[in-house]
Amino acid sequence: MKNPLDRPALDAALDEVHRAGMPGLFAEVRDGDHVWRGAAGVADVVTGRPVTADMRHRVGSVTKTFTAAAVLQQVECGRIGLDTPIGRYLPELVPGERGDAITVRMLVNHTSGLAEYLPYAYPSLKAYPVLADTGPESLEDTRLTRFDPVALIGMGVTAPAVGAPGGTPGVYSNTNYLLLGELLARVTGSTAERYITRNVIERAGLRNTGFPAGPYVDGPHSRLYEAWFGMIDPPRDHSVHDMSWVGPAAALISTVTDLNRFFGMLLAGKIVAPSSLAQMQRTVPVVSQEGTTIDYGLGLHPLDAPGQETFWGHGGTVWGGGTLAMTRADGKRQMSVAVNLQRWNGLDPSGRPQPHPIDEALAALYRVALYG
Known part of the structure; x- marks a missing residue:
């Protein structure tokens, strides 16, 4: 049978991202039983240690898909109602009229209207999204800070609302997913991280995925x-960083192989029931943290190209790291890519990110990986 993976083209596209300025990146692409793994560049710019495709990596907001799947499992067993107000479960965290108006579904698909807490937790980001008026100082100052999720939620809930509950477009906010973590803890009697580990990560048979116990990445990894x-x-x-600042919103560590396995099983109905997967794939417009409007479901978003089949997955960033994992709707074609540099774009005089060769090179890699 002809191999549907163009390995030389994938190798070349990966190398081009490195040449464009990315210190190191690694990826896995699957098509049925055919698998390509590749790596380009270095895991340490001082020593020159190379990246390898089996490295563990902070996957950022890809974590949200795991958390959303855990919530849907609890919906299936009747402990959570998707359209039940969050105030019924967590009245102390979202009190009063807002608690009555914001449903669980609105948290999962970012239409709650709750603000992002990050600019309040990180003082030097206070002016975000006006990037030119922000600074990186508090990223350094809080490397080893242990944040309390309830305190972070309080920052987002008491901040000015970014929309009406249920209104569209929604606005992407980590506050929503910290609340979902507290909801899981309330209904399961466990921590969200423990529940997700037992019922999502272990159910999927992922051997190199987990929530960090401290600020370090265990096992082979990149800076x-x-x-x-x-x-x-x-x-x-920033590879050493306490991830309590995002918890069940973005703290997971995984590998590109594990991510492809997870999304393949999720889209096959093996993590949540097919009816729950259908709910996850019901999308609404949501304004992303980059300011673009995307279609967003329940912890999943689609990637469409003209004349091509739809892929589903999630992207993620942390301080210094980025990930994108996408699986075709039929589950057969998959891509997971990890990079070890973030926010590489400079700002123009008006404070907007300028185009960078890395952007174009990554887009080319994604095209080859997804569509051949």
């Missing part, structure tokens, strides 16, 4: 270089 739009020059390693 993670944060540039904060050119304000950190040279970019600084």
Whole structure:
């Protein structure tokens, strides 16, 4: 049978991202039983240690798909109602009229209207999304800070609302997913991280995926270089960082192989029931953290190209690291890519991110990986 993976083209596209300025990246692409894994560049810019395709990596908001799947499992067993107000479960965290108006579904698909807490937790980001008026100082200051999720939620809930509950477009906010973590804890009697580990990660048979116990990444991994739009020059390693600032919203560590396995099983109806998967794939317009409007479901979003089949998955960033995992709707074609530099774009005089060769090279890699 002809191999549907163009390995030389995948190798070349990966190398091009490295040549465009990415210190290191690695990926896995699958098509049926055919698998390609590749890596380009370095895991450490000082020693020159190379990246390898089996490295563990902070996957950022890809975590949201795991958390959403856990919530849907609890919906299936009747402990959570998707359209039940969050105030019924967590009245102390979302009190009063807002608690009555914001449903669980609105948290999962980012239409709650609750603000992002990050600019309040990180003082130097206070002006976000006006990037030119932000600074990277508090990223450094809080490397080893142990944040309390309830305190972070309080910052988002008491901040000015970014929309009416249920209104569209929604606005992407980590506050929503910290609340879902507290909801899982309330209805299961366990922590969200423990429940997700037992019922999502272990159910999928993922051997190299988990929530970090401390600020370190266990096992072989790359350093993670944060540039904060050119304000950190040279970019600084943030691979040692306490992830309590995002918890069940973005703290997972995984591998590109595990991510492809997870999304393949999810889209095959093996993590949540097919009826729950259908709910996850019901999308609404949501304004992303980059300011673009995307279609967003329940912890999943589609990737469409003209004349091509639809892929489903999630992207994620942390300080210094980025990930994109996408699986075709039929589950056969899959891509997971991990990179070890973030916010590489400089800002123009108006404070908007400028185009960078990495952007174009990554887009080309995604095209080859997804569509051949």
